[in-house]
Amino acid sequence: MSAVSLQGIDISYGSVDVVRNLDLDIRSGEFVVFVGPSGCGKSTTLRLIAGLEEGRSGQISIGERIVNDVDPAKRDVAMVFQNYALFPHMSVADNISFGMRLRGEAKEKIQSGVADVARMVGLADHLHKRPGALSGGQRQRVALARAIVRKPAVFLFDEPLSNLDAEFRAAMRYELSRLHRELGSTMIYVTHDQVEAMTMGDRIAVLAPLKQAGRSNLMQFGTPEEVYHRPANLFVAKFIGSPPMNFFEGHANGATISIGTLGFPGASHLPADLTVGIRPEHVGLGTGEGPFVAGTVDGVENLGHEKLWFLATEQGRVVARTSGAVSHAVGDRIRVHFATDKIHLFDRATGERVEV
Amino acid sequence: MSRSASSRHALWPYAVALVAVVISLFPIYWILTIALKNRVDAFAMPPVWLFSPVWENFGKAWSSTGFSGAFFNSLVVCAIGNVLALAAGIPAAYYLNRKHVPGRRTILIWLLISYMLPEFLFIVPMYVLFQSVGLYDTVIGLALIYQVFTLPFTIWLLRAFFADIPEALAEAARLEGASTLRIIWTIYVPIAAPGIAATVILNSIKMWNELTIALALTFEKAQTVTLAVAGFRGYASIDWGAMSAASIIIILPMALFAILAQRRIVQGLSLGAVK
Numbered sequence: 326m327s328a329v330s331l332q333g334i335d336i337s338y339g340s341v342d343v344v345r346n347l348d349l350d351i352r353s354g355e356f357v358v359f360v361g362p363s364g365c366g367k368s369t370t371l372r373l374i375a376g377l378e379e380g381r382s383g384q385i386s387i388g389e390r391i392v393n394d395v396d397p398a399k400r401d402v403a404m405v406f407q408n409y410a411l412f413p414h415m416s417v418a419d420n421i422s423f424g425m426r427l428r429g430e431a432k433e434k435i436q437s438g439v440a441d442v443a444r445m446v447g448l449a450d451h452l453h454k455r456p457g458a459l460s461g462g463q464r465q466r467v468a469l470a471r472a473i474v475r476k477p478a479v480f481l482f483d484e485p486l487s488n489l490d491a492e493f494r495a496a497m498r499y500e501l502s503r504l505h506r507e508l509g510s511t512m513i514y515v516t517h518d519q520v521e522a523m524t525m526g527d528r529i530a531v532l533a534p535l536k537q538a539g540r541s542n543l544m545q546f547g548t549p550e551e552v553y554h555r556p557a558n559l560f561v562a563k564f565i566g567s568p569p570m571n572f573f574e575g576h577a578n579g580a581t582i583s584i585g586t587l588g589f590p591g592a593s594h595l596p597a598d599l600t601v602g603i604r605p606e607h608v609g610l611g612t613g614e615g616p617f618v619a620g621t622v623d624g625v626e627n628l629g630h631e632k633l634w635f636l637a638t639e640q641g642r643v644v645a646r647t648s649g650a651v652s653h654a655v656g657d658r659i660r661v662h663f664a665t666d667k668i669h670l671f672d673r674a675t676g677e678r679v680e681v
Numbered sequence: 682m683s684r685s686a687s688s689r690h691a692l693w694p695y696a697v698a699l700v701a702v703v704i705s706l707f708p709i710y711w712i713l714t715i716a717l718k719n720r721v722d723a724f725a726m727p728p729v730w731l732f733s734p735v736w737e738n739f740g741k742a743w744s745s746t747g748f749s750g751a752f753f754n755s756l757v758v759c760a761i762g763n764v765l766a767l768a769a770g771i772p773a774a775y776y777l778n779r780k781h782v783p784g785r786r787t788i789l790i791w792l793l794i795s796y797m798l799p800e801f802l803f804i805v806p807m808y809v810l811f812q813s814v815g816l817y818d819t820v821i822g823l824a825l826i827y828q829v830f831t832l833p834f835t836i837w838l839l840r841a842f843f844a845d846i847p848e849a850l851a852e853a854a855r856l857e858g859a860s861t862l863r864i865i866w867t868i869y870v871p872i873a874a875p876g877i878a879a880t881v882i883l884n885s886i887k888m889w890n891e892l893t894i895a896l897a898l899t900f901e902k903a904q905t906v907t908l909a910v911a912g913f914r915g916y917a918s919i920d921w922g923a924m925s926a927a928s929i930i931i932i933l934p935m936a937l938f939a940i941l942a943q944r945r946i947v948q949g950l951s952l953g954a955v956k
Contacts, residue, residue: 377852398858410849414871424857475857 327388327401327478327511328353329374334383336369343369346541347383349530351513356505358526359515361564365532366542367515371481374513375404387479403472404481408488409464411456411471418443418452421470442470446500462493469501473508482514486521498524519565523549531561555669559676562602562669568633568644570669571608575601582670585640587616589665592681599679602669608645609662610634610653620661622653636661709932716925723921738926742913747901748927751909754820755931758905759885761824762831766884767877769828770835775865777836778843789837796833803829804897811898818900826894831884838883842876843869879946886935906931 329351336344344366351357359367372378374385376397385392392400411420418439419426425435443449446466456464465485472480482501486494502525505512516522522529529552531544537560544564545557556562562570573584577595581588584601609615620638627649634645634653638661645661653659670679715723717734743749776782777789807826808817816822846869854864870877892907899908910931913924939946 375852375856377855397856402856404853404856406849406853408847408849410847410853412850412854412868412872423854427858427863471853 328386329479329511329513330384330386331370331374332384332386334370334373334385335381336366336373336378337381342535344373344380344542345535347543348541349543349546351511351528353388354509354511356502356512356514356525356527358522358529359513359532360517360519360522360526360529361532361542361544362517362534364534366535367517367532368483370532370542371404371483371513371515374400374479375402375481376400377404401478402481403475403477403479404483405465405468405472405485407484409456409468411464411467413456416453416455417448417459417467420456420467421452421474423471424475438474439470442474445473445504446470461489462497465489465497469504473504478511480510480512482512484516485514487516487518494521501525519567523553523565531564533560533564555678556602557678559600559602559671562671562678566604568605568646570602570604571643573601573603573640574673575599575670585618587618587640587663589616589663589668590681595670595679595681596672596674598673600671600673600676602671603663603667605633605644605646607664607667608634608643609664610636610645610647610651611659612662615662615665617660617662620659622655622657622659624655625653709929712925712928715921716929718922720922738922739930741920742923742927742930745913745923745927747904747912748906748909751904751906752931754903755889755906756934757820758823758827758903759888761821762827762888763881763884765824765828766831766835767881770832770839770880771865771870771877772862773832773836774839774843775861775869777840789840792833792836796830796837798829800830800891800893801897804894807894808897817898818903820903822898823895823903823905824888826898827888827891831888834887835880835884838880839873839876842873846872875946878942882938882942882946885938889931889935 329349331347331349334344334347335342343364347366347370359370361367369378373380374387376392376395380393387400387402412423415423421439421442422435425438430438439452440449443452446469448463448466448470451459451463456467459467465488468485485501486497489497498521501512501514505525514521514525526549528546528548530546531552532542533544535542545552545561547555547557552561552565556565559572563572575582575584575589575598577591577597577599579593580591582591582595582599582601583589589601609617618638618640620636620643622634623637623642624635626633626635630649632647632649632651634647636643636645636659643661670681671677672679714728714732716738717736718729718732719735722729722732777785779785782788803826811817811822811826816825850868850872851864854868859867889905890907891905892911895905895908896911899905904912906927910924910927913920913927
C-alpha cells in the first residue's frame with residue numbers, strides 16, 4: 326500500500342507531446358481510474374508509473390520513494406495488461422509463479438502462494454492448463470493472479486476488461502472492486518469506458534488529448550459524483566454520461582440566462598456567452614416544472630426500465646431520459662421541460678465551469 | 682451438380698503439383714537408378730527400365746577415400762554454423778524488433794543486401810585472410826564464413842517470428858525482474874521454437890549443399906560432402922555408379938531431416954502461429 330504522486334510529468338514520442346504538465350496525487354489504498362478517449366495519454370501515464378515508459382521531465386514517487394530512476398521490477402508495482410500478456414508456453418501455475426521463480430523463492434512458498442491466489446480468483450482447477458485452453462475471462466484471472474501473488478504496493482491495470490464480452494465485464498468489474506476492498510492496495514486503472522470509471526473508481530482522473538486539452542491533459546480529478554454532477558469543464562461534461570448531456574448556446578444578461586426564448590435564473594457575475602448543459606434525465610416531457618419549449622417526438626429507444634427520447638425543438642435536438650412508463654408516439658407535439666436547478670453553465674470562451 | 686463442378690475445380694491444382702513433383706524428383710530418380718545399376722546398364726541407350734538393383738556402389742562410395750570424413754565434416758560445419766547463427770541471430774532479431782533501435786532500418790537493409798551478395802565475392806579476400814590466421818581448411822573456418830549468408834537469413838526469419846510475439850510479454854517479464862537475456866531465453870526462444878527449428882533446417886540445407894566456398898577455402902582435412910561427390914571425377918575416368926550412390930547418401934540426411942521436421946517447418950513458416 327503506497328501513495329503514488331506524479332508532479333509536472335511531460336511525455337513525448339519523438340517530437341509529439343503526449344502528456345504535458347500532469348500533476349496527480351493518488352492516496353494510499355485508493356482505487357483511481359484514468360479515463361479518456363484514445364490518445365489522451367492514460368495508458369502512457371500508467372506505463373510511466375510502471376517504468377515501461379520514460380518521461381521527458383517530472384517526478385514520479387511511489388510511497389516515500391522517487392522512482393524515476395528505479396528499475397521497473399524494483400518499483401513494487403504489478404501490472405495487468407489489456408491482452409493479458411500471459412506466457413503461452415507455460416502452465417497457469419508457472420505463469421502465476423514466474424516472478425517468484427525468477428527471484429529464487431522457496432518451492433513451498435511458491436506452491437502455497439500460487440494455491441492461495443488461485444483460490445482467490447477461482448482458478449484452483451485450472452493450474453495445470455495452458456493459457457490457450459482457457460476462456461478470455463479465465464485468462465484475465467490468471468493475469469490478475471500473477472499480479473496479486475507479488476503483493477505489490479500498487480496495482481496497475483491497462484484496460485484489462487476491454488477484450489471480454491459484456492456479461493463477463495460486469496462480473497469482473499464487481500470482482501475487481503471486491504479484490505480492492507480485500508487487499509486494500511492502491512490500484513490505478515486505465516479505461517476508455519466511463520461505466521467502468523464510474524462504477525469502480527474511488528476517484529476518476531478524466532484526461533483529454535493534448536490538442537483539446539491545452540496546458541495539461543488532466544481535465545478533472547474527483548469522485549464519480551463530482552465528475553458526473555459537477556463536471557469541471559465542457560470536455561468532462563461531454564465525455565461523462567451516456568447518452569451525453571444536451572448543450573445549448575446561452576446568454577447571460579443581468580440576472581437571467583436566456584436560451585432562445587427560454588429564461589433561467591442567473592447571476593450578474595456570469596460571462597455573457599455561455600454554454601448551457603443539461604443531462605437527459607433532467608429533461609421532462611409533457612408535464613413538469615421550469616421553463617419549457619415545444620417539441621416533436623422524433624424517435625424513442627425503449628430500454629425497458631427507461632426510455633430515451635429524441636426530440637426536435639426550436640432549440641435543436643434534445644435527448645431526454647424518462648422511466649419506462651412514460652408513453653408518447655413518434656410525431657407527438659409535447660412540452661419539453663428543463664429542470665432549472667439542474668443546469669450546468671460553462672464559459673463559452675474557455676470551456677470552464679461557472680457557478681451561478 | 683455443384684459437387685461435380687467443385688471437384689473439377691479442385692483437380693487442376695493437383696495436376697499442376699503432380700507435374701512439378703515429377704519434374705523435380707526425376708533427376709533424383711535418375712541418379713538413384715544409376716547408383717543401383719551395374720556399369721553396363723547405367724549407360725545403355727535406350728535406358729534399361731527394368732534391372733535387378735546392385736548395392737555395391739553404396740558400399741564403394743562410403744568406403745572411398747575421404748567420403749565418410751567429408752560426411753562427418755559437413756555435419757560438424759552445420760552444427761557449428763547453426764550454433765553461431767542462432768547465438769548471434771536470436772539476440773539481434775530480438776533487438777531489431779524493438780521500436781527504438783537507432784539505425785534499425787539501415788541495419789535491416791544492409792542485412793538483406795549482404796544476403797543477396799554472390800558468395801564468391803568473399804572467396805578471394807577470405808582465402809588470403811584464412812591462410813594467414815590458420816582458418817584455411819578447417820571446419821570452424823567454414824562455419825564462420827558461412828555466416829555471411831546464414832546470419833542475415835537467420836536474423837530476417839527470426840525477426841518475423843519474434844514480431845508475432847506481443848511486446849507485452851516481454852514487458853510483463855521485465856516487471857517481474859527478468860533481464861533481457863532471460864526474457865529472450867525463457868519467453869522468446871520457447872515460443873518461437875517452431876520458427877527456430879525451421880530456421881535451423883533451412884540453414885542446414887544451405888550449408889550442407891554449399892560448394893563454391895568449400896571448394897576455395899578447404900583442401901583436404903575440412904572437405905565437405907559436395908566436394909567429396911565431385912571427387913569421384915578422377916583424372917582418367919569418372920566412377921558414375923559410386924558418384925551417384927554418394928549423391929544419394931548426401932541427400933538422405935537433409936531429406937530425412939525435412940520429413941521428420943515437416944510439421945515444425947509448416948508450423949513455423951505459417952505466420953501468426955504463436956499467437
